[in-house]
Amino acid sequence: MMKVRVFAYGIVRDIAGKSFELEVPGKTVGALRQALLNTYPSLGNLPSLLVAVNQEYADDSQPVKPDDEVVLIPPVSGG
Numbered sequence: 001m002m003k004v005r006v007f008a009y010g011i012v013r014d015i016a017g018k019s020f021e022l023e024v025p026g027k028t029v030g031a032l033r034q035a036l037l038n039t040y041p042s043l044g045n046l047p048s049l050l051v052a053v054n055q056e057y058a059d060d061s062q063p064v065k066p067d068d069e070v071v072l073i074p075p076v077s078g079g
Contacts, residue, residue: 001025002066004032010074012049016040029053030060032070048075 007019016036024035029051037044050073051058064070 002027004064004066004068004070006032006036006070006072008072008074010076011046012043012072012074015042016072024064027063027065028060029058029062029064032064033060036072046075049073 001023003021004024005019006016006022008016016039022032022035022039024032026032026034033049033051036049043049051062052071052073053062053064053068055069055071058064
């Protein structure tokens, strides 16, 4: 287990808060995503949720370290 500092925006911020620490059981974005859903189940209702690690979009296989900057990006709509 490791603690990761997470920053959130939009609806994700409304659900989880602007920034928070999360206990992650693995060392990948996929493990972080699963920990998010376990801690904040309502995030599973979002049509999409992008994760950025150190200012770059990351897929579930991307490694995550405790000192990385992790940002959650909610679905965006507009016209």
